[in-house]
Amino acid sequence: MSEQRRLGVYICHCGGNISDYVDVEMVKDAFKDDPEVVVAETTMFACADGTQHEMIRDIKEKHLDGLVVASCSPKLHQITFRGVAKRADLNPYQYTQVNVREQASWAHTDDHVGATEKAIGLVRAAVAKTKLSPELGGWVGGLGAMFPHGTSGREQIDLLVAEIATRPSITVLTDAELVSKSGSFGNYVTEVRIHGQEEVVTTDVGTIVVATGFDSYEPEAGEFGYGMEGVLTLPEFMAIVDSSDGPLTYQGKPVRTIAYVYCVGNRQPAGGNEYCSKFCCSATVHASIKVAARDAAVHQYHLHRDIRTYGKYELMYTESRERGSVYLRFPDDTPPSVARTADGHVAVTVVDALTGNEELTIPADLVVLVTGMVPRENSDLTSLLKLPVGGDGFYNEIHPKLRPVETVVAGVMIAGACQGPKTLSESVASGLAAVTQSAGILMKGFAELDPLVATVDTAACTGCTTCVETCPYDAISMITCEGAAVAAISAAVCKGCGGCVPICAQDAIDLLGYTDAQMRASIESLTKEPVS
Amino acid sequence: MVSTATVTGFSPRILVFSTNNISDPGIDLAGSRHLHYSATVSTMSVPCSSGLKPGWILHAFESGLDGVFIASDGEECALLPDCAERTSRIVSQAHELMRAKGLEPQRLKMAAVCSVCAEPFVNYMREFSQMLTTMGPVTHAP
Numbered sequence: 001m002s003e004q005r006r007l008g009v010y011i012c013h014c015g016g017n018i019s020d021y022v023d024v025e026m027v028k029d030a031f032k033d034d035p036e037v038v039v040a041e042t043t044m045f046a047c048a049d050g051t052q053h054e055m056i057r058d059i060k061e062k063h064l065d066g067l068v069v070a071s072c073s074p075k076l077h078q079i080t081f082r083g084v085a086k087r088a089d090l091n092p093y094q095y096t097q098v099n100v101r102e103q104a105s106w107a108h109t110d111d112h113v114g115a116t117e118k119a120i121g122l123v124r125a126a127v128a129k130t131k132l133s134p135e136l137g138g139w140v141g142g143l144g145a146m147f148p149h150g151t152s153g154r155e156q157i158d159l160l161v162a163e164i165a166t167r168p169s170i171t172v173l174t175d176a177e178l179v180s181k182s183g184s185f186g187n188y189v190t191e192v193r194i195h196g197q198e199e200v201v202t203t204d205v206g207t208i209v210v211a212t213g214f215d216s217y218e219p220e221a222g223e224f225g226y227g228m229e230g231v232l233t234l235p236e237f238m239a240i241v242d243s244s245d246g247p248l249t250y251q252g253k254p255v256r257t258i259a260y261v262y263c264v265g266n267r268q269p270a271g272g273n274e275y276c277s278k279f280c281c282s283a284t285v286h287a288s289i290k291v292a293a294r295d296a297a298v299h300q301y302h303l304h305r306d307i308r309t310y311g312k313y314e315l316m317y318t319e320s321r322e323r324g325s326v327y328l329r330f331p332d333d334t335p336p337s338v339a340r341t342a343d344g345h346v347a348v349t350v351v352d353a354l355t356g357n358e359e360l361t362i363p364a365d366l367v368v369l370v371t372g373m374v375p376r377e378n379s380d381l382t383s384l385l386k387l388p389v390g391g392d393g394f395y396n397e398i399h400p401k402l403r404p405v406e407t408v409v410a411g412v413m414i415a416g417a418c419q420g421p422k423t424l425s426e427s428v429a430s431g432l433a434a435v436t437q438s439a440g441i442l443m444k445g446f447a448e449l450d451p452l453v454a455t456v457d458t459a460a461c462t463g464c465t466t467c468v469e470t471c472p473y474d475a476i477s478m479i480t481c482e483g484a485a486v487a488a489i490s491a492a493v494c495k496g497c498g499g500c501v502p503i504c505a506q507d508a509i510d511l512l513g514y515t516d517a518q519m520r521a522s523i524e525s526l527t528k529e530p531v532s
Numbered sequence: 533m534v535s536t537a538t539v540t541g542f543s544p545r546i547l548v549f550s551t552n553n554i555s556d557p558g559i560d561l562a563g564s565r566h567l568h569y570s571a572t573v574s575t576m577s578v579p580c581s582s583g584l585k586p587g588w589i590l591h592a593f594e595s596g597l598d599g600v601f602i603a604s605d606g607e608e609c610a611l612l613p614d615c616a617e618r619t620s621r622i623v624s625q626a627h628e629l630m631r632a633k634g635l636e637p638q639r640l641k642m643a644a645v646c647s648v649c650a651e652p653f654v655n656y657m658r659e660f661s662q663m664l665t666t667m668g669p670v671t672h673a674p
Binding site for chain 2: 499511514523
């Protein structure tokens with residue numbers, strides 16, 4: 001993780017849409033002394049086919065391991081440049097898009113210096129983020145102080161990484177992608193591609209644990225005012241809270257009033273994300289306590305449908321109310337609305353169910369949309385491992401209570417938020433269950449097979465040898481029995497597929513557990529009691 | 533509760549042969565997700581569809597079933613790489629036996645159903661049930 005990165009940074013003119021207001025050469029020069037930025041270039045149109053080819057060429061020829069494009073909104077071209085990375089055999093998630101058009105040049109056409117400085121800051125932030133991409137830790141690694149001990153996410157991850165380092169039986173591959181799986185339960189052969197390189201690492205594994213996590217819900221433009229200045233998602237808000245000290249500010253201005261709108265992107269009507277993400281109430285309440293601890297005078301309004309701070313998180317809910325947070329419950333069918341006010345604030349209008357459906361309008365400096373979890377896009381892995389996906393898009397275990405981390409694919413376990421929304425401690429619990437289950441399989445040292453193998457009725461066998469030729473496992477051989485050549489099946493070698501059963505013209509082969517008599521009796525019994 | 537069969541008069545009885553490792557988990561998933569199909573569809577699981585005897589299929593029709601559906605593994609079978617070809621041969625042989633008994637070959641269908649093919653399975657069952665309802669019950673010699 002300490003190894004030197006090789007990043008490519010491309011700053012787009014957008015034919016003047018950016019470069020008329022942002023000094024793109026200055027942005028480029030900001031990286032000339034960064035040894036980890038191997039390529040820094042400006043380009044007339046980053047999205048043009050020719051430029052995309054140049055990027056691919058640079059990635060391959062200069063062995064880049066990360067890509068940053070400063071251009072328009074990721075909503076427009078994130079997929080385009082993830083595609084560029086993918087075509088250059090670079091992990092598409094080693095790509096970061098920086099929005100220096102909608103959020104710099106166009107927003108500040110009246111302030112070229114300000115727009116340029118802001119753009120440099122945004123691109124620096126993206127470069128810093130990309131450099132850290134292959135670290136272990138996921139979402140947790142980016143969290144500040146956590147409940148209940150105040151340890152930061154990074155500290156917690158660092159402790160675990162240090163412990164992993166002391167155990168020689170654990171090998172960590174970051175920026176690695178599973179590209180193939182063959183073999184069978186207890187004896188899988190996997191191929192892993194690291195840093196997008198051509199050659200793959202082949203490993204024999206007994207079990208596989210999938211813990212690929214979640215993505216945060218991205219509101220649609222205009223959904224609860226998303227896209228307006230001052231309207232943030234929960235992860236965006238948490239990042240601001242965790243990256244600063246003292247009284248909270250937003251874009252240089254002190255934050256006096258915050259309105260939280262709960263259940264954004266979750267508990268939607270049929271056809272949407274109908275589930276509850278479980279962690280978001282607690283995470284929001286916790287963030288509001290952090291804000292209040294830094295500045296007790298901040299007004300905080302929590303607009304919710306229910307508060308689900310279950311278990312010990314209830315203590316945080318109490319503390320937040322004691323610190324002055326106000327909780328307003330709105331009816332399920334009447335969500336709040338967010339609008340800009342004449343004085344440049346944002347205002348939330350909500351129907352307060354607990355005061356006789358009175359309509360209240362709250363002017364705020366910040367509106368935080370409490371966004372829940374959504375399944376991560378991971379279709380390659382899903383199809384590679386044949387992982388079962390539920391109606392909500394998360395991976396399905398065999399049974400949530402009885403076999404909570406096993407999948408229908410023998411030896412392949414799932415853990416954490418890839419199974420469905422979970423709090424951090426619930427993810428840890430499912431992770432422990434998955435490794436315990438894996439250890440149970442591995443420490444046994446062998447995989448038990450069913451004794452349900454094929455057998456030959458030697459009296460009926462005519463020794464035609466058709467079955468011998470049909471078995472791909474060479475489980476059938478000819479022996480001499482009472483002077484006649486007959487087929488014999490090795491119980492140790494037979495896989496129990498039954499493929500030889502219908503091949504035998506004499507009906508001399510039976511698969512134990514599925515014999516001719518058993519199958520016929522079962523079929524007859526299905527219809528024995530007619531539906532009346 | 534009154535079953536669908538009682539309400540509509542005829543609900544075809546379908547026997548599905550599934551495979552332990554691949555199509556049966558897919559059929560389980562349909563149930564786990566509460567995706568509905570006719571209750572007159574019953575499944576019998578075997579290790580591999582290549583092990584089905586054509587005679588068993590005929591026996592199913594003789595026992596009063598109106599349709600047989602083989603939910604095979606396709607290319608995914610861990611036991612036999614040529615599973616799909618072997619199963620196709622079994623289907624052809626069963627079709628011959630069925631013709632000899634005056635049974636319409638459409639009453640036997642085969643399709644690959646994978647371990648996550650919950651929706652495709654339910655759709656197959658709806659389509660097959662509809663087709664068999666149109667065809668009516670098996671009329672076979674005693």
